[in-house]
Amino acid sequence: MDPVEVFSAGEKGRGLRVTKEISAGEVVFAEASFAAVVFDSLSLQVCHSCFRRKVNPHRCAQCKFAHYCDRTCQRAAWDEHEQECSAIKKIGQAPNENVRLVARILWRIQKDTGLVSDAQLTTLDLLDDHLSELSSEDLKDLKVDVQHFYNYWPKNSKPVGEDYVAHLFGMVNCNGFTLSDQRGLQAVGVGLFPNLCLVNHDCWPNCTVILNPGNQTALDTSLHSKRRIELRALGKISEGEELTISYVDFLNVSKDRQQLLKKKYYFDCKCEHCISGIRDDLMTAVRDTHGHQSSADVVKAVTDFSLQALVKIEEARTEGNFHEVLKLCHECLEKQDPVFGDTNLHLLRVLSIISEVLCFMHQFGEAAGYAQRVLDGYTKLYPPNTAQLGMAIMRAAVTHWHAGLIETAHSLVCRAYAILIITHGAQHPITRDLEAMRTQTEKELRLFKQNESVYHSMRETVLSH
Ligand SMILES: [Zn+2]
Ligand SMILES: [Zn+2]
Ligand SMILES: [Zn+2]
Numbered sequence: 001m002d003p004v005e006v007f008s009a010g011e012k013g014r015g016l017r018v019t020k021e022i023s024a025g026e027v028v029f030a031e032a033s034f035a036a037v038v039f040d041s042l043s044l045q046v047c048h049s050c051f052r053r054k055v056n057p058h059r060c061a062q063c064k065f066a067h068y069c070d071r072t073c074q075r076a077a078w079d080e081h082e083q084e085c086s087a088i089k090k091i092g093q094a095p096n097e098n099v100r101l102v103a104r105i106l107w108r109i110q111k112d113t114g115l116v117s118d119a120q121l122t123t124l125d126l127l128d129d130h131l132s133e134l135s136s137e138d139l140k141d142l143k144v145d146v147q148h149f150y151n152y153w154p155k156n157s158k159p160v161g162e163d164y165v166a167h168l169f170g171m172v173n174c175n176g177f178t179l180s181d182q183r184g185l186q187a188v189g190v191g192l193f194p195n196l197c198l199v200n201h202d203c204w205p206n207c208t209v210i211l212n213p214g215n216q217t218a219l220d221t222s223l224h225s226k227r228r229i230e231l232r233a234l235g236k237i238s239e240g241e242e243l244t245i246s247y248v249d250f251l252n253v254s255k256d257r258q259q260l261l262k263k264k265y266y267f268d269c270k271c272e273h274c275i276s277g278i279r280d281d282l283m284t285a286v287r288d289t290h291g292h293q294s295s296a297d298v299v300k301a302v303t304d305f306s307l308q309a310l311v312k313i314e315e316a317r318t319e320g321n322f323h324e325v326l327k328l329c330h331e332c333l334e335k336q337d338p339v340f341g342d343t344n345l346h347l348l349r350v351l352s353i354i355s356e357v358l359c360f361m362h363q364f365g366e367a368a369g370y371a372q373r374v375l376d377g378y379t380k381l382y383p384p385n386t387a388q389l390g391m392a393i394m395r396a397a398v399t400h401w402h403a404g405l406i407e408t409a410h411s412l413v414c415r416a417y418a419i420l421i422i423t424h425g426a427q428h429p430i431t432r433d434l435e436a437m438r439t440q441t442e443k444e445l446r447l448f449k450q451n452e453s454v455y456h457s458m459r460e461t462v463l464s465h
Contacts, residue, residue: 002029035104036191049077129170202244285341364403390419
């Protein structure tokens with residue numbers, strides 16, 4: 001039994017709390033998806049069983065839609081694909097991801113009567129759909145999906161009423177959990193995890209959720225493990241304390257976070273950080289030069305300039321015009337640097353983009369300087385054990401490493417590792433990458449300390465290859 005129980009969390013509705021003390025990095029519970037699908041746009045590049053990205057995946061010969069790492073992954077997924085496979089074959093093409101997900105949920109409900117195991121703490125009927133709060137436009141989209149669903153749903157499957165189908169679409173819309181690939185770099189699909197749906201939001205949460213892709217490719221079947229999410233504790237949680245995760249990135253001022261949450265999840269966040277606007281001052285910081293700060297008018301002008309510049313930067317980046325991105329970023333930084341403080345979000349966004357693009361263009365030395373500034377800002381803003389912070393430190397470590405700044409690179413790798421061991425655990429593919437990196441930077445650092453010139457000539461040999 002997992003050490004959790006459902007309780008009434010006041011205005012927030014139901015919540016989950018722990019029944020014993022939990023320590024940092026502990027998995028509070030793991031949960032296999034009730035149903036999950038790969039996004040339409042990635043259906044040819046991501047395994048429909050373990051959600052890993054895969055070059056030249058193996059295609060299902062029947063529907064020609066589903067793709068897998070190999071036959072082992074295909075076999076592991078057959079149970080959830082069987083009915084879908086014949087439905088896709090019948091209509092000649094796969095419907096969109098929402099329709100595929102709702103159909104998978106329904107096939108599963110009909111097979112298992114909705115409750116999958118004793119460990120499942122809620123039924124899908126009890127999860128909110130927020131249909132009454134949808135805008136007329138969203139409601140129209142939902143009705144189109146319902147229509148597509150009925151074209152797809154096979155005549156030989158049990159008939160379902162339109163209200164229930166609409167409930168499921170609404171429920172998936174606000175309870176679906178986005179799944180990322182094995183490196184945590186790209187959102188690749190969406191799944192429904194009923195217990196996870198019970199975990200309420202807090203902008204400064206005590207838990208995080210990661211996807212563990214499982215191991216279905218092990219030669220020995222006894223070593224197979226299922227794709228699952230893990231709810232991991234970010235620090236010590238006392239017995240009886242409510243479990244929380246953050247549904248949005250903390251790096252938005254409280255007013256913006258509240259707006260995002262209202263729009264996507266239909267509630268007003270009343271967490272401590274939103275109510276008191278904690279760290280809003282840092283996120284909108286104005287530079288202080290010998291007791292002098294820019295006037296409110298100047299700050300507003302640079303803020304407006306930044307917002308417009310970021311739109312142009314994003315456009316240039318999408319077009320792959322990286323020289324234009326650099327030019328725009330430099331222009332923007334020239335205006336921002338004298339006015340904004342180090343933790344100002346507009347400044348950090350530009351710094352993060354310029355560092356990323358410089359890396360892409362192999363200008364690692366310059367990129368490392370910007371990456372360091374991003375990290376200094378993030379460190380003051382994010383909660384200490386945050387996956388986003390850990391990943392940012394990891395990226396900065398790689399940048400410094402490529403720039404030949406081995407001392408900083410190694411210490412950043414160690415810092416990232418200390419966070420990821422908590423947010424992702426020792427067995428996660430990202431943590432393992434980081435561990436391999438740490439071994440390598442440690443070796444190079446030793447060499448560097450013994451003889452700097454030998455280290456640099458070795459590096460040049462490696463780089464010239
Ligand atoms: Zn796979
Ligand atoms: Zn198939
Ligand atoms: Zn909040």
